[in-house]
Amino acid sequence: MSAPTGKTRRDPDRVGRFRFMDAQPVNLDGFAVEDPSLGLVAFDSPADPLPSLVVDEEGRVLEMDSRLREDFDIIDDFIAHHGLDLAMAPEAMAVPDLQLARMMADPGVPRSAIIRLVDGMTPAKLARCLAHLRPVELAMAMTKLRARRTPSNQAHVTNRSDDPLLLAADAATAAAFGFREIETTVPVLGDAASNAMAVSIGAAVGSPGVLVQCSVEEATELALGMRGLVSYAETVSLYGTEQVFVDGDDTPWSKAFLASAYASRGVKMRVTSGGGAEALMGAAEGRSMFYLEARCVALARAIGAQGVQNGGIDSASVAASVPRGVRSLMAENVMVMARNLEACTGNDALMSESHVRRTSRTLPILLAGSDYICSGFGSIQRYDNMFGPSQWNAEDIDDYLVMQRDWGVDGGLRSAAEPTVAALRERAVQAVRAVYRHLGLGDFTDAWAEQAIDAAGSKDVPAADLMTPLVASRIIRETGLTMVDVVAALYETGFEAEAERVLRMLKARVAGDYLQTAAIFDDSWRVLSLVTDPNDYAGPGTGYEPDPARQGEIDTIRQQRSMQDLRAEQAHHRSERLRVRGPARVGSDPREVVIGVSPAVGRELWSTLSGLAVVEVLDELLAGLEEEGCLGRVVRVNDTIDLGLIGLRAARLSGSGIGIGLQAKGTALIHRRDLPPLANLELYSVAPSVDAGLYRLLGVNAGRHAKGATPQPARNPYSDEAIEARYHTKVVALVGIERQCCLPQLDPEELEVAPWQ
Amino acid sequence: MAVTDTVGATGRDPAEVSLDTVREGEVSIADLSIHPDTLQHQAEVAERHGNPQLAANFRRAAELTALGDEEVLAIYEALRPHRCTFSELAALAADLESRGATRNAQLLREAAAAYARRGLLRR
Structure with a gap:
């Protein structure tokens, strides 16, 4: 292949990062430059009027929001006639904008005090007050000012x-x-x-x-x-x-x-x-x-x-x-x-x-x-x-x-x-x-x-x-x-x-x-409204709080799983192929690699996060060792749930000094008897993504470590999925079960993996 | 005010309206419409809860209970822009006034004046 010649075809104004960003969904949305002439401005256009209210002795509104009575359009006209509490207006219009904004956000000021003042405010006045509220202050104001105590949809x-x-x-x-x-x-x-x-x-x-x-x-x-x-x-x-x-x-x-x-x-x-x-x-x-x-x-x-x-x-x-x-x-x-x-x-x-x-x-x-x-x-x-x-x-x-x-x-x-x-x-x-x-x-x-x-x-x-x-x-x-x-x-x-x-x-x-x-009806036909269910929020500990029954509805979703659900799921995968043979011995054959499994294996836990049964994983590990001419032996480590320690215990029982640690959830590593507990030779940490082939490779590599040969490089499988969100609740339950099965005084036991029937 | 304290627009007590009376064809939708006195009561409730405009609405509504559906729909149509001349709206207001619907009559007169000023009468 010859090297590229001539000018680069790269557009000097563009880079891949921006082409990639352009393809994201948010860039299908339209965004406008503010343009008050078209009304494309959220708050405070130059053409928005200054608040004003002038009332004559007969209670007629002569001017509202900088517009004279004779120039009122139909909206001004109706609001001026019907919409304002003119007795409250002098006080309300005199309240500084920022003061009303603060009253709205302040849980110490009751809703009724706000309502009373706002009754006397013109549209422009209320708009200017509310424009002062920042997002979290708007949320505070909403919590307090909504009419009904109980939210709905x-x-x-x-x-x-x-x-x-x-x-x-x-x-x-x-x-x-x-x-x-x-x-x-x-x-x-x-x-x-x-x-x-x-x-x-x-x-x-x-x-x-x-x-x-x-x-x-x-x-x-x-x-x-x-x-x-x-x-x-x-x-x-x-x-x-x-x-x-x-x-x-x-x-x-x-x-x-x-x-x-x-x-x-x-x-x-x-x-x-x-x-x-x-x-x-x-x-x-x-x-x-x-x-x-x-x-x-x-x-x-x-x-x-x-x-x-x-x-x-x-x-x-x-x-x-x-x-x-x-x-x-x-x-x-x-x-x-x-x-x-x-x-x-x-x-x-x-x-x-x-x-x-x-x-x-x-x-x-x-x-x-x-x-x-x-x-x-x-x-x-x-x-x-x-x-x-x-x-x-x-x-x-x-x-x-x-x-x-x-x-x-x-x-x-x-x-x-x-x-x-x-x-x-x-x-x-x-x-x-x-x-x-x-x-x-x-x-x-x-x-x-x-x-x-x-x-x-x-x-x-x-x-x-x-x-x-x-x-x-x-x-x-x-x-x-x-x-x-x-x-x-x-x-x-x-x-x-x-x-x-x-x-x-x-x-x-x-x-x-x-x-x-x-007003709405609840499901027993009670009317909930400003009249029957008024919002009484006045700060933390006040206002609407779901009753226990309603809180239960909010908290209970059909996707939730308990420890009991997980135990039942695990019991479903129970296998007769895994049998306890007695206390584990220390091996001396230099071709031997010991696989140490966690305390719950063969007791409560049978299935890994990837969906493979623990015995299937053991089959792959043992087959990988056999490919390298090594002998595999399985022991259950009963006194710790820490994978590094399990691997180390296995290595110390192993004739070659190489051990494999395997938790019931499928996380696995290769250990050597002279390493500190938290060190290891290889770690397969993303248990949900480790497949049979990778476990086979782990067995192969453990064998090569035992022989002093060069292992094949293994990579943890890559995923852009929210693996942790998907599995962490299960992991908590699985680890909890491991912990319950963990008996500090119990020595390791020899396990037999019986052949398929 | 509980349901049992209130009678429908025809004076019928809803407590007497059962599935059986409905099946016998003895109940009309008017029996299950609101009575003007109930609207007056609801107006007082609204006023006590800081909303005199809602109260005014209920009081106009109380007057409209006496009008048939078609007439109510016709007045609504008349109030839409460019539907009536000033005198037509004034006549409609006078008619309502004569039948005791004074608040609605007032609303129509106000509308006529505003429409005249803003060019929303029928051309």
């Missing part, structure tokens, strides 16, 4: 085919995992009524008291609520500029009326807003995302909504594209809490392709706790989420459960046992099937039902007929069916418990207690 349940059976099965599954609200929507608007009905039935199968909504156009959603087909509403969007508000075909007055319309039927509702929406629609008026959101939140309070879903929502990735954008999303949530409203805290639309980045965005809110950590955790797979993939999806449920357990916090979810979920899915499918048949809405084949029960997603249900939900919805609309008819159908077809649950939810509309701020 909301799920998305949708699928690509609006399959009623799969919707019901997945709604029951979401309820089993602990979600207390379920939001569905439609890829096909005509399917809305069927989806609402199927999800409501499925949720009732899964747990008592789970609230259900169907996110569609405002008037359609209200109509569903009026007929009891949903039990709350959330898709009532607010925007921070007049242009975008009107483009959304609403005004503050129409939204205020809508809020009252829901309440008039006893149906809970919250509004939706979120930073970045105005920039996304090209009408941010040069304002910062956070200031515009401050207007939305003030308006939400002004129209009489009990709560807000914000924290970016559909525009979360817009906010996240600018510096401090993710911080502003959390500050939006805290702002809602400071306005004494229910906070449904985003973590909804997926804001990054990077697992690291989306976890970073959610974690502080999970730790602080909110009324709903996610305003839409995709409890179904990403591809089935008709809102688009969520920040958290079915792919991540176990991750989320483990995160709750890691930090010991209540993120609203619990583990569900597989047989329980299987039974619930079957019951949900059969309930919807029965109700649809009873009401003449549609028939489902057995194959469809079977597929829906088992399915991990709609791709697993090829039997689904796309016309069924469309026809069912048309019949529901045209015949004026209500949830009362569903109750009757459930009861008639033998689903009495579910009929009772659906009826109970309708009766909740009569009492109206769940119209209050941040």
